[in-house]
Amino acid sequence: MNIQRIRVGLAIALMAASSVALAGECRPQVREGWVRMPPGSMPMMAGFGRIENPCGTPVTIVGASSPAFGDVSVHETRIVDGVSRMRAMPELRIAPGQSATLKPGGLHLMLMQPHSALQSGSKVAIQFKLKDGGTALGEFVVRKAGE
Numbered sequence: 001m002n003i004q005r006i007r008v009g010l011a012i013a014l015m016a017a018s019s020v021a022l023a024g025e026c027r028p029q030v031r032e033g034w035v036r037m038p039p040g041s042m043p044m045m046a047g048f049g050r051i052e053n054p055c056g057t058p059v060t061i062v063g064a065s066s067p068a069f070g071d072v073s074v075h076e077t078r079i080v081d082g083v084s085r086m087r088a089m090p091e092l093r094i095a096p097g098q099s100a101t102l103k104p105g106g107l108h109l110m111l112m113q114p115h116s117a118l119q120s121g122s123k124v125a126i127q128f129k130l131k132d133g134g135t136a137l138g139e140f141v142v143r144k145a146g147e
Contacts (some may be wrong), residue, residue, distance in 0.1 A: 005141075026055035028094060028128065029081045030138025035111060035124055036104075037144050045069075045118075047109030047126065047140050053094040061092040063129035070113030072126060077105055091131070118142045 033049035034075070055061045064072040074089040094100050102108045109126065118124065120142055128136045 002050075011104075027134060027136040028053050028061070029128070029136070030060050030126075030128075030140075031099075033077060033126070033138050033140035035118070035140045035142045037118060037120060037142055039145065041117070042114055045111040045123075046104070047111055048104065049138070049140065050099050050101050051092075051128070051136075051138070052099040053096060054063065056096050058096060059094050059136075060131035061094070061128045062090070062131050063130070064109065064126055066124060066126045067109065068115055068124045069111045069117070070115065071110075072112070073110050074107070076091045077108050106111075121142045 020094065029052045031050045031052055033047065035045050035047045038045055051061070061074065064074060066072050067132075074084050074092050076089050077084055077086045079085075084105075087091075088110075092100055100107060122142045124140045124142060126138045126140055130136060
């Protein structure tokens with residue numbers, strides 16, 4: 001009888017440990033990511049898409065990087081007193097089950113100092129740094145303006 005209780009206790013402990021491990025693995029997911037190619041050889045580009053939070057807790061993005069760019073940051077464009085203004089977002093919090101939409105004229109990624117010329121159709125990896133110390137990886141397809 002004691003052995004049966006020990007087995008049940010071990011099974012419950014293993015299930016609890018695996019659910020904790022799975023909860024720790026929940027990360028935001030990038031959907032429909034794309035980078036707009038600038039006209040000519042400008043030293044900056046913009047990234048768009050949707051970052052979804054499938055987790056049961058909020059996630060907060062506190063930074064971003066990419067091997068394709070010298071600097072990556074989250075920015076927001078707003079109209080203030082009739083003037084379009086852009087500002088860096090030190091944190092982007094996404095509630096459980098919600099998403100952040102990155103789009104032209106709103107929230108977006110600023111991709112500065114490309115390490116090489118990008119071609120339409122190529123893919124760029126962007127790693128998002130999370131406040132909890134984790135990371136999330138997104139793939140962004142390069143598009144020409146108007147595509």
